[in-house]
Amino acid sequence: MVKILFNIVRNQQQILCAAYSGNRVHWHCTDDTSTTCVPCPSLTFTDEPNGLTECFPCTVCDASRGLRVNKVCTRSSDTVCGPLERFYCIEKKKDCCTLAVQHSECSPGQYIKQAGTGSTDTVCAECTGDTYSNGSFSSCLPHTKCEALGFTETNPGTHSSDTKCGNPSTAVAIVASSIIVALIIILVIFFFIFKHIRKKKQSKSSGKCYSVIFSMRSIVVFFYNGIFYENSTINSGWVTFIIIHIHYILLHLNRFIIIINVDYSCAA
Known part of the structure; x- marks a missing residue:
């Protein structure tokens, strides 16, 4: 009877020792003597009552398994592991992730319909219509309209790439060359007019005067039409703006030359 009572007391002491998690039997x-209990040492734990003489080692979150520490280990609880950034858990033990894999990446021509989380993979969907995505967009983007920006389309857009637009240097080169040609023609005209004025300074022939005027108007109109025809295929507002102003300048130069011609070649 005494032995039975002693065993009951001893068991109660052992239970009392293990009544609190984070302890072990020393x-x-x-x-x-009664049972002696001590706290678990560092990096070990017990999370429930026990009669163990050794605490459990804390779990290590292995990055090679796609894991990181979500909650550090204490004397009374184990480490809680979670998936790394851009990973999701595929194996779990209680609340702890034991294996995680990387989120799927959407391919070019697809967009991210639903971003991946710590427990779910990425969901991809195909682009449709006149749109594209390189695989990292949350939605498909519309193709660039080159004409609206004053450029020319060099490569059409696909579901995986945007439209390729031509360099505006082509249009600039055409306009620049046209301006240079215009200046050269104007200088040549000035040269011949003043040469004609010096030779015919004393002439009072109105027929020659109007002949020069008619020639000037013909050159201006012909030159303007040539520029406009060359650039008629360029769908650009600013190019048209430049051409119109070239026309304006040439017409005013024409009037200026006519005045000079009237003053010096057609004067009474």
């Missing part, structure tokens, strides 16, 4: 009770 000395088991004997006939003369």
